[in-house]
Amino acid sequence: MNVATTKKVHNYSAGPCILPQEVFQQAAQAILDFEGSGLSILEMSHRSKPFEAVMAKAQGLVKELLGAPEHYQVVFLGGGASLGFHMVPLNYMKVGGKSAYVNTGEWATRAIKESKLVGDTQVLASSEDKNFSYIPKGFQVPADVDYFHFTSNNTIFGTQYKQFPKSAAPLICDMSSDIFSRPVNVSDFALIYGGAQKNMGPAGATVYLFDPERLGHTGRKLSPMLDLKNHGSKESMYNTPPVYAVYVSMLTLEWIKKMGGVQAMERRNAEKAALLYNAIDRLPLFNGTAAVEDRSVMNATFVLNDAALEPAFDALWKEAGISGIRGHRSVGGYRASMYNALPIESVQVLVDVMEHFAQKNA
Amino acid sequence: MNVATTKKVHNYSAGPCILPQEVFQQAAQAILDFEGSGLSILEMSHRSKPFEAVMAKAQGLVKELLGAPEHYQVVFLGGGASLGFHMVPLNYMKVGGKSAYVNTGEWATRAIKESKLVGDTQVLASSEDKNFSYIPKGFQVPADVDYFHFTSNNTIFGTQYKQFPKSAAPLICDMSSDIFSRPVNVSDFALIYGGAQKNMGPAGATVYLFDPERLGHTGRKLSPMLDLKNHGSKESMYNTPPVYAVYVSMLTLEWIKKMGGVQAMERRNAEKAALLYNAIDRLPLFNGTAAVEDRSVMNATFVLNDAALEPAFDALWKEAGISGIRGHRSVGGYRASMYNALPIESVQVLVDVMEHFAQKNA
Numbered sequence: 001m002n003v004a005t006t007k008k009v010h011n012y013s014a015g016p017c018i019l020p021q022e023v024f025q026q027a028a029q030a031i032l033d034f035e036g037s038g039l040s041i042l043e044m045s046h047r048s049k050p051f052e053a054v055m056a057k058a059q060g061l062v063k064e065l066l067g068a069p070e071h072y073q074v075v076f077l078g079g080g081a082s083l084g085f086h087m088v089p090l091n092y093m094k095v096g097g098k099s100a101y102v103n104t105g106e107w108a109t110r111a112i113k114e115s116k117l118v119g120d121t122q123v124l125a126s127s128e129d130k131n132f133s134y135i136p137k138g139f140q141v142p143a144d145v146d147y148f149h150f151t152s153n154n155t156i157f158g159t160q161y162k163q164f165p166k167s168a169a170p171l172i173c174d175m176s177s178d179i180f181s182r183p184v185n186v187s188d189f190a191l192i193y194g195g196a197q198k199n200m201g202p203a204g205a206t207v208y209l210f211d212p213e214r215l216g217h218t219g220r221k222l223s224p225m226l227d228l229k230n231h232g233s234k235e236s237m238y239n240t241p242p243v244y245a246v247y248v249s250m251l252t253l254e255w256i257k258k259m260g261g262v263q264a265m266e267r268r269n270a271e272k273a274a275l276l277y278n279a280i281d282r283l284p285l286f287n288g289t290a291a292v293e294d295r296s297v298m299n300a301t302f303v304l305n306d307a308a309l310e311p312a313f314d315a316l317w318k319e320a321g322i323s324g325i326r327g328h329r330s331v332g333g334y335r336a337s338m339y340n341a342l343p344i345e346s347v348q349v350l351v352d353v354m355e356h357f358a359q360k361n362a
Numbered sequence: 363m364n365v366a367t368t369k370k371v372h373n374y375s376a377g378p379c380i381l382p383q384e385v386f387q388q389a390a391q392a393i394l395d396f397e398g399s400g401l402s403i404l405e406m407s408h409r410s411k412p413f414e415a416v417m418a419k420a421q422g423l424v425k426e427l428l429g430a431p432e433h434y435q436v437v438f439l440g441g442g443a444s445l446g447f448h449m450v451p452l453n454y455m456k457v458g459g460k461s462a463y464v465n466t467g468e469w470a471t472r473a474i475k476e477s478k479l480v481g482d483t484q485v486l487a488s489s490e491d492k493n494f495s496y497i498p499k500g501f502q503v504p505a506d507v508d509y510f511h512f513t514s515n516n517t518i519f520g521t522q523y524k525q526f527p528k529s530a531a532p533l534i535c536d537m538s539s540d541i542f543s544r545p546v547n548v549s550d551f552a553l554i555y556g557g558a559q560k561n562m563g564p565a566g567a568t569v570y571l572f573d574p575e576r577l578g579h580t581g582r583k584l585s586p587m588l589d590l591k592n593h594g595s596k597e598s599m600y601n602t603p604p605v606y607a608v609y610v611s612m613l614t615l616e617w618i619k620k621m622g623g624v625q626a627m628e629r630r631n632a633e634k635a636a637l638l639y640n641a642i643d644r645l646p647l648f649n650g651t652a653a654v655e656d657r658s659v660m661n662a663t664f665v666l667n668d669a670a671l672e673p674a675f676d677a678l679w680k681e682a683g684i685s686g687i688r689g690h691r692s693v694g695g696y697r698a699s700m701y702n703a704l705p706i707e708s709v710q711v712l713v714d715v716m717e718h719f720a721q722k723n724a
Contacts, residue, residue, distance in 0.1 A: 009400040013407045016605060024393055024402045031390035038371040038683075040386045042564040042610060045375045045686060078440025078566060079587065082601035086585040114585055197602060202404040204440060204566045204604035223448040223476055225441065239444035240559060242566035243378060244606060248404060321400075324407060 010346035013324035014155050014299060014337045015177065016197040023251045023341075030247060041247055046240050054247050055236060061253035062209055065262055068186040073212050073232035076205045076246045081176045081195040084206055085111040088172055089118035091228045092147040092190070095219040100124050100145040100169065105132040105154040106330070111174060115149070124148075131331070132157040134291035141167040146218075147190060153178035155198075156328040158290040158301030158335060164188065170214055178298050179207070180256055181340060182266040190214040191228075198298070199256075199265075199340045201249030204242045256340065265340050272338045272347045273297040279351045283358040285309070289331060303333030309361060317353045325350070372708035375686035376517050376661060376699045377539065378559040385613045385703075392609060403609055408602050416609050417598060423615035424571055427624055430548040435574050435594035438567045438608045443538045443557040446568055447473040450534055451480035453590045454509040454552065457581040462486050462507040462531065467494040467516040468692070473536060477511070486510075493693070494519040496653035503529040508580075509552060515540035517560075518690040520652040520663030520697060526550065532576055540660050541569070542618055543702060544628040552576040553590075560660070561618075561627075561702045563611030566604045618702065627702050634700045634709045635659040641713045645720040647671070651693060665695030671723060679715050687712070 011018040034041040035050060044051055059074040068074075077083070088111065093099050097119060101112045103126035115121040122145065125136035132154060141148045148167040153160040155177045164173070170190035179192065180199040186192065191210040197203040208228060215229040224230045224238060231238050256265060277295060280286045280302045289301040304310055317325060327333040336350060373380040396403040397412060406413055421436040430436075439445070450473065455461050459481060463474045465488035477483040484507065487498035494516060503510045510529040515522040517539045526535070532552035541554065542561040548554065553572040559565040570590060577591040586592045586600060593600050618627060639657060642648045642664045651663040666672055679687060689695040698712060 011401060011405055013405065013410075016405060016407060016602065018405045019402070024404065027402075027404065028390040028393040031386055031393060039373060039685070040381070040389075042386065042389065043373055043375065043378060043380045045378060046565060048375075078442060078568075078604060079445065080440060080601045083441065083587050086587050114587075117583060117585055195602060197605075202606055203408060203602045204607055206440075221479060223479055225445050225448050225476075239442045240378065240557060240565045242440060242604060242607070243559075244564055245566055245604070323401070 008321050010320070010322045010349050011324060011342070012322060012336050012338070012346070012350070014328070014335060015195075015339075016203045017337055017339050018341045019201065019248070019252055020255045020341045023248065023255055026251050027248050041244060044243070046237065046243050051243060054250055055241065058246050058250035058253060059236065061250065061257060062207060065180060065253060065256055066184055066186050066209065068209060069211070071212065072186060072209055075208045075228070075231040075236040076241055076249070077208065077231060077236075078204065078206070078242045080203075080206055081107070081174055081193060082110065084174065084193045084208070085114040087226050087228060088147070088149060088191070089115040089121075090220060090222055090226055091215060091218065092170065092172065093119050093218060094146050097146040097218070098122060098144070100141055100148045102126070102136055102139065102150045102165070103128060104135060104151050104159060105157045107154070107174060107176070108151040111149060111151070127159075132159065133289055135159050135161055135294040139165075141165065141169055143168045145169045147172050149174070153296050153298050155299050155337070156330060156335075158296045158299045159294040160296035160298065162294070178296075180253070180262055180265060181269050181298060183262050196245055196249050199252075201252050202245050204245035205249055207249070252341075268344070269297045269338065269340065272342065272344050273300065275344065275347050275351055276300050276336060276338065279354050283354055285358045285361060286354065289333065298337060298339060300336045300338065301327060301331055301333065302336075303327075313357050316357055317350065320349050320353050322350055322353065370683050372682070372684045372711050373686060373704070374684060374698050374700070374708070374712075376690070376697060377557075377701075378565045379699055379701050380703045381563065381610070381614055382617045382703045385610065385617055388613050389610050403606060406605070408599065408605050413605060416612055417603065420608050420612035420615060421598065423612065423619060424569060427542060427615060427618055428546055428548050428554075428571065430571060431573070433574065434548060434571055437570045437590070437593040437598040438603055438611070439570065439593060439598075440566065440568070440604045442565075442568055443469070443536055443555060444472065446536065446555045446570070447476040449588050449590060450509070450511060450553070451477040451483075452582060452584055452588055453577060453580065454532065454534065455481050455580060456508050459508040459580070460484060460506070462503055462510045464488070464498055464501065464512045464527070465490060466497060466513050466521060467519045469516070469536060469538070470513040473511060473513070489521075494521065495651055497521050497523055497656040501527075503527065503531055505530045507531045509534050511536070515658050515660050517661050517699070518692060518697075520658045520661045521656040522658035522660065524656070540658075542615070542624055542627060543631050543660060545624050558607055558611050561614075563614050564607050566607035567611055569611070614703075630706070631659045631700065631702065634704065634706050635662065637706065637709050637713055638662050638698060638700065641716050645716055647720050647723060648716065651695065660699060660701060662698045662700065663689060663693055663695065665689075675719050678719055679712065682711050682715050684712055684715065
C-alpha cells in the first residue's frame, strides 16, 4: 500500500475541508486494524466496548475543549446541520409560540425557512440588502420568543460575529464553520450545533451540545429521531451513529487539545487571517468583499478589481499547488478557507502568489 | 504504518458488520491519498468532480445491481433507517390517509410507531405472540391504504420473507439487513430503503431507491430535508452527503458486481446458511429459534438446550477467533450474522466449534 501522499496540496476547501495530517494517518490505520483488534473500525458494532469508548471520548472532548457546564449533553447525529435547521424549531418552539432569527446568508436563510414551516418566525435583522457582506447589529431580541437563532460564521460571504448577540430568550447558534476555532461561553447557549466537516471532522456527523433542561417544553409530540432529548438520554446511541465520522472527529478533537485547545486555535487562526487580509488590503489589485469589522477568520472572500485578470491569477495559484479558493457562485471571486488544520505555510504560499501576481500586473 | 491486520477474526457482528477485505485496503488508501490527488477523501469538497463521480457511480451501481427501472432514483442520506421510518409516512401517507404495516420485530415496531405519529396506521399482522419467531402470512393488504410497509429481514429474531407480500397499494420495504443479498423485482416497489451498515457499507449512510412518480401526492408540506422528492431532484446533494460512507458503499457495490452480482451473492449466502442450519438441526445440543420456513439467510438465531453450557461454549468459539455471535437480549442465545462479505470458511470454523462442543458434551 502506498502510504505517502503524492504531492503537496494547499487545501483551501470551504468544507469538507483540510484536517490534520496526523489524523489521516490514524484514520487510515483504524480502517485496516482498529487498535490491534484485528477488525476494521468499519466492521465493528457500535455497541462494542471499543466504540462506546470512542463515543464517550468524543463527547467528553467536545465539552472539555469548549468548557461546557457538566450537565450539558453532546450527541452526534447524521443528516448535517441542515437536519438541525429542522430540529431546532421542533425542539425549542412551543406549539403556538414563536422564534427569532437573524439572516446573514445562505445557511441562515435555510434555517429560517425551516422555522417558518413549524411556526411564527421573526427575522429581526438581515444583511441581504448588501449581499450578506456584513453582520447586522443593534437589533433587540424580543423577550417573548421561545429562542433566538443565529449563524456564527458565514462561509459563503466571509462574515463572522466577533461578539455574540445578547438574548434573554434561549440562545441557539449554528456554529458549523467556526466551532472549535475560538473560546465560547457555552452556558450562554441553550444549544450549539454544527456539521462536523469544517474544524471537527469529515462529512457525515453533526454535533449538538445542549442544556437538556431547556428541552421537552414545547408541548409538541416528536419523532424520537428528531427529539434531541431522546438522543441525549440515549447517549447518542438511540440508533446506529455515524461511527467513522465520530471516530475521526474524536481524533481531530484530540489534536486540538494537544495543540493547546481552542485558545491556541484562536491565536493560530488570527495569525493566518492577519497575514492574508493584510495582503488583500495592501495590494491594490485585490478587494475584500466583507465589511472589515465583520471579516471572518475562517473564510476570507475577495475579488480581483479587474475580473479579466482572473484566468492569469488562477493559473498562478494552481501552479503553486493551491486548491479550493474559487468563490461561491453567489459572491464570485475567491474564498480562502483557513480552518484550524490549515498551516500558516499554506497561507504564506497564497500571499506569495498574490504578491507575485500584483508585481507582474502593476 | 502497520498495514497488516494482527489476527484472523471471524466477524459475525449483526451490523455494522464485516465488509470485503479488499474494500478496507482501498478505503484506507483513499484516506491517505484519494486517487493520486494529493488529498485525503476526508478533506475533499463534496462538490469536487472526483466526489461527484463517486456519488454517480454509487447511485448507478445500486440501480444496476438490483436491475431497477431507468426512471427510479437513488439517494444516500444520513440518519439511518430510523430516520427513514419517519420519512416514509411523511412522504407517502396522504393528509387524512392511512398506511398498513406488518409487525415482525424491533425495527418494524419502530417503523409502525413513527407512522402512528403521522396518521392512521393499520397493523395487518404481527408475530409478537411468539416473540417474532415467524413471518405472518395470509394477511390481505387493503386496497385503500396509501402504502404497505414491511421489513424484509429481521436481524434480531432471525426471520426473513422468502416471498414478498403482494399489494395493490404502493409497496415499501425496509431492506436494511438483506439488501443486495438476493435479486429483487424493484418495479414492484415504490420505495426500497436501508441503512448501509450490513451488505452495502459502513454506518453513516442510508440508501433510498424509489420511483419519483409516486412522490409528492400527500398534500403535506415537508421540510426539504425530509422530502425524498427534493433529495432525488438534487441528485443526493441537497446538503453535504455522508461522503466517506458513500465512497465505501461504492467500493462494496463494485465488489458485489465483480463477484457476480446479487445472483452470486444469493448462491453464496444460501451455501453458508445451509452449512450452519444443518449443524443446528443435526446437533441435539442446539435449537434454532426461528420457524424453519422463515429462517433468515443473513442472521441465524439459535440457543443451547442447556443454558448452563453457555460459558463453556463461549470459551470455545472465542478461542477459535469468532466474534459477535452473542444473541440480542430480547432473544438470548446466539445470533450468527452471515452477510455477503462473510466467507464460508468462517462459517465452517463455527460449525467445527459446534461439532467439537457437541462431541465433548454428548
